[in-house]
Amino acid sequence: MSKGIYVVVEQRSGKVQNVGLELIGEATRLKQDLPDDVVAVLLGSEIEGEVEKLFHYGADKVILVDHPYLKECVTEPYTKAITAIINEFDPEIMLFGASSIGRDIAPRVASRVKTGLVAETTGLRTAKTEEEFAKEASMGCADPTRALLMTRPAFGGNLMATLMCPRTKPQMATVRPGVMKKIEKDETRKGELIKYNVDFTEADMNVEIMEVVKADKKSVDLTEAKLIVSGGRGVGGPQGFDIIRDMADALGAEVGSSRACVDAGWIEKDRQVGQTGKTVRPDLYMACGISGAIQHVAGMESSEFIVAINKNDAAPIFEVADLGIVGDLKVILPKLAEAVRKYKASKATN
Ligand SMILES: Cc1cc2nc3c(=O)[nH]c(=O)nc-3n(C[C@H](O)[C@H](O)[C@H](O)COP(=O)(O)OP(=O)(O)OC[C@H]3O[C@@H](n4cnc5c(N)ncnc54)[C@H](O)[C@@H]3O)c2cc1C
Numbered sequence: 001m002s003k004g005i006y007v008v009v010e011q012r013s014g015k016v017q018n019v020g021l022e023l024i025g026e027a028t029r030l031k032q033d034l035p036d037d038v039v040a041v042l043l044g045s046e047i048e049g050e051v052e053k054l055f056h057y058g059a060d061k062v063i064l065v066d067h068p069y070l071k072e073c074v075t076e077p078y079t080k081a082i083t084a085i086i087n088e089f090d091p092e093i094m095l096f097g098a099s100s101i102g103r104d105i106a107p108r109v110a111s112r113v114k115t116g117l118v119a120e121t122t123g124l125r126t127a128k129t130e131e132e133f134a135k136e137a138s139m140g141c142a143d144p145t146r147a148l149l150m151t152r153p154a155f156g157g158n159l160m161a162t163l164m165c166p167r168t169k170p171q172m173a174t175v176r177p178g179v180m181k182k183i184e185k186d187e188t189r190k191g192e193l194i195k196y197n198v199d200f201t202e203a204d205m206n207v208e209i210m211e212v213v214k215a216d217k218k219s220v221d222l223t224e225a226k227l228i229v230s231g232g233r234g235v236g237g238p239q240g241f242d243i244i245r246d247m248a249d250a251l252g253a254e255v256g257s258s259r260a261c262v263d264a265g266w267i268e269k270d271r272q273v274g275q276t277g278k279t280v281r282p283d284l285y286m287a288c289g290i291s292g293a294i295q296h297v298a299g300m301e302s303s304e305f306i307v308a309i310n311k312n313d314a315a316p317i318f319e320v321a322d323l324g325i326v327g328d329l330k331v332i333l334p335k336l337a338e339a340v341r342k343y344k345a346s347k348a349t350n
Pocket residue numbers: 156157231232233234235257258259260261272273274275276277278288289290291292293294295296299309310311312315327328329330
């Protein structure tokens with residue numbers, strides 16, 4: 001019988017990435033209804049030093065494949081290793097980050113093991129109601145109590161679709177970085193390490209990496225930011241972002257944006273928050289001159305505290321805001337930035 005909630009944990013330059021820890025967190029939540037082990041799959045070269053961390057964040061077991069071919073993510077060896085793990089261990093569920101790595105590897109693996117894949121999910125849960133069990137059973141699911149319901153935006157984000165994979169295993173999904181929450185780190189947690197060998201041949205390494213070049217443009221990772229000040233079309237143009245940057249600077253925050261401004265060329269794409277941008281979960285998200293379209297909200301509604309500034313008191317962004325300010329951002333933001341700087345200066349002198 002298929003068993004285990006598996007998470008493929010990404011590493012870059014030998015360091016485990018947050019998205020893997022977030023997925024382990026989600027797997028521990030799924031485990032409350034589907035009491036299988038949470039198993040992290042870690043591929044890399046000389047990477048055993050990262051294993052403990054996976055236990056600390058909730059993994060019961062770690063399957064480690066350590067091989068020079070896996071130092072960087074190369075499509076063929078990664079696909080081969082994960083496919084071999086599925087064939088050997090027969091997981092019930094397998095989760096990947098919807099990152100460039102997960103988007104590349106997950107569909108290939110799904111195709112090789114002949115199962116389905118739900119891409120870019122934003123919600124995962126087990127089937128719970130009699131109606132859901134009956135639906136799963138009618139579609140050929142042998143044990144509906146182990147069925148995973150995977151939710152993702154559909155039709156341009158205008159509705160949320162819940163999908164199932166009733167007949168084949170594993171039930172596979174990719175999840176966007178920032179959507180799920182890590183659990184609290186517990187350094188006393190221990191688990192079982194399984195070292196797994198994959199029979200690589202020279203032909204598997206069908207790509208030669210000459211050099212790894214990091215993008216020289218300073219790209220931001222909004223998914224890691226604790227504070228974000230975002231601007232929308234209401235800033236009025238590329239210069240309008242000077243006010244947003246100044247507010248962000250006062251707070252020590254990152255600058256985000258709606259897609260409208262990215263499409264208009266006012267700001268770089270890696271600043272875009274939303275369904276086709278980044279999913280963020282900062283402690284503070286300030287939406288300035290952003291109307292609150294469903295596709296934007298999908299990427300920021302899990303923020304701890306949302307402040308919206310908009311001159312239209314009926315703007316939908318106020319529906320998700322914890323604090324709404326109706327007014328002109330060009331008047332409000334400079335005053336707010338000044339007040340924050342004054343407050344910080346007074347704290348520093350006290
Ligand atoms: C498939 C698909 C995917 C998409 N993905 C994304 C995505 O990832 N992220 C995203 O953001 N959008 C996305 N969109 C676009 C989305 O539908 C909206 O068009 C977009 O979010 C609107 O951006 P906005 O709020 O900046 O602009 P607008 O909707 O034009 O809103 C501007 C707001 O600024 C206010 N305003 C104007 N002047 C001022 C002022 N001086 N002071 C204060 N407030 C002012 C206005 O009242 C208005 O509410 C997507 C759309 C589709 C179809």
